Amino acid sequence: MTITKTLTDWYSVNKRDLPWRRTKNPYHIWLSEIILQQTQVNQGLPYYEVFVSNYPTIFDLANAKESAVLKLWQGLGYYSRARNLHTTAQYIVKELSGRFPDNYKALLKLKGVGDYTASAIASICFDEVCAVVDGNVYRVLSRYFGVKTPINSSIGQKEFKALAQQLIDKNNPAEFNQAIMDFGSRQCKPKSPDCSVCPLQNDCQAYINNSIANLPVKVKKTRVSKKHFNFLVFISHDNKTILEKRTQRGIWQNLYQFPLVETQSSIKYNEMKSHLKTFPITNNGYDRLSLFNKEDIIHKLSHQHLHTKFWIVEIEHLPKQSILIEKIRDYPVPVLLSNFIEAFNF
DNA sequence: AAGCCGGGGGT
DNA sequence: ACCCCAGGCTT
CATH class of the missing domain: 3.90.79.10 (Nucleoside Triphosphate Pyrophosphohydrolase)
Structure with missing residues (x-):
């Protein structure tokens, strides 16, 4: 069994019921992806509900005042996300007549949307075969394949992106992307992962080599x-x-x-x-x-x-x-x- | 390539 | 005290 199949099978059983998984509306998916940048699902969830409720469409968000958007964002941190969210909503309404970009390349041009977010929206909303690489993907792949390249080096980012792109289910990129992220988040956790019940146990290089705690490799420490x-x-x-x-x-x-x-x-x-x-x-x-x-x-x-x-x-x-x-x-x-x-x- | 940008949660 | 999080922007 390939890792791709194992992950999508795991996901079909363990998939969480989250509000942004009940829609393919690119505006809503975009909202959820910006909120979830460097933010755990449980922390972002109430903010997603508040934003969808207060700004049901991208026009509502574009018409809001920035301070109102920041007020709803209060407590979530990384406030440039909220400022970029507002700027991008106004850009899409004014310059694109409210039509959300529908492919990776165009999505990447939006302020606040980088490789991860563009890939997520393109795959989830438009079935584009674009692999996401977030913190979860780095962890799952580095452990499974025993890759020791630092995940926060530019060479490492390219290597893991290529690896994920190679593994993605081309027939269902949306499911695969969410499967590997959910798997990393809930099974292949940073600390004390559930290796004893892991469906990838037999082929996981880190588990075989007893190096789970050493992967992924990350260089630099932030000085406080x-x-x-x-x-x-x-x-x-x-x-x-x-x-x-x-x-x-x-x-x-x-x-x-x-x-x-x-x-x-x-x-x-x-x-x-x-x-x-x-x-x-x-x-x-x-x-x-x-x-x-x-x-x-x-x-x-x-x-x-x-x-x-x-x-x-x-x-x-x-x-x-x-x-x-x-x-x-x-x-x-x-x-x-x-x-x-x-x-x-x- | 490295630094900056929040706040919450886990160990 | 340290690490991590559905990262991206600036320098």
């Missing part, structure tokens, strides 16, 4: 940098506060935050007080400065640890760009801030 964030939570006597849009490139682009003072190290009350005096809006003084969290809140991103203090600044009057505190939940904010907003009783 440490940053110190001080957020200024202004509260005026007429129940307003200040939120700023992060317009610069980098994390959380186009999300909102309280005015931020980034420092090289953890600062104390008096140092914050000096910083505060340099703020134009405090020219007329403020009533009180207090620290919300005694211990730093350490917000861990994949490549940064954010040591965070929330400073409460009670103030008589705020300028016009301030917002009503009761409207604060309308704005898309990072999880770090939404956690604070929920914890702090304004």
Whole structure:
């Protein structure tokens, strides 16, 4: 039995019933694939339901405001996906009259759509024989064939793409692609895979050589940098506060935050007080400065640890760009801030 | 080729 | 503490 047949047989029995598997609508498949980039099914599932419900068609998404899209995306991370999603929806509506691209080459031109996503949409929606290579595919193939080429090298990416393309079921590329991904996700897991009941056990090179834990090979380690964030939570006597849009490139682009003072190290009350005096809006003084969290809140991103203090600044009057505190939940904010907003009783 | 971009979950 | 996730973009 070939690995192709084994995988599709396994899938026919173990296939999960997921909402994006009940449709071939390219708009819906595209939505699901963008949401699932670097995101596990269980985390992405509720977001998919929300997006389909709020934006039933690509026209609805194109007509939305970016901040509304980001608000629905809030908490999912990698926010460039949401920005690209919106941009691409507008592009398809305006330039392609709302007709979704229907082949790999054309799909690849869309912003936010790379080799994996173009292959997924082309195969699932249009039966194009295009093999997907995601984290699951790397793992299954590297173990089964004992391939030690690093999966995050350009040579490795080409090698695994060619291998997957060679194995794909040409009569049913959609089923094969989803089969190998589902298999990797639920059977051939990164840690403690279920080898004892694996249908590929007899031919799996990694299992035979007892090297399951060493495959796939991945080089480079992400270095984590440490940053110190001080957020200024202004509260005026007429129940307003200040939120700023992060317009610069980098994390959380186009999300909102309280005015931020980034420092090289953890600062104390008096140092914050000096910083505060340099703020134009405090020219007329403020009533009180207090620290919300005694211990730093350490917000861990994949490549940064954010040591965070929330400073409460009670103030008589705020300028016009301030917002009503009761409207604060309308704005898309990072999880770090939404956690604070929920914890702090304004 | 390497770095950047989130947040949640598993071990 | 470290790894991974239905990756893609920028430099």
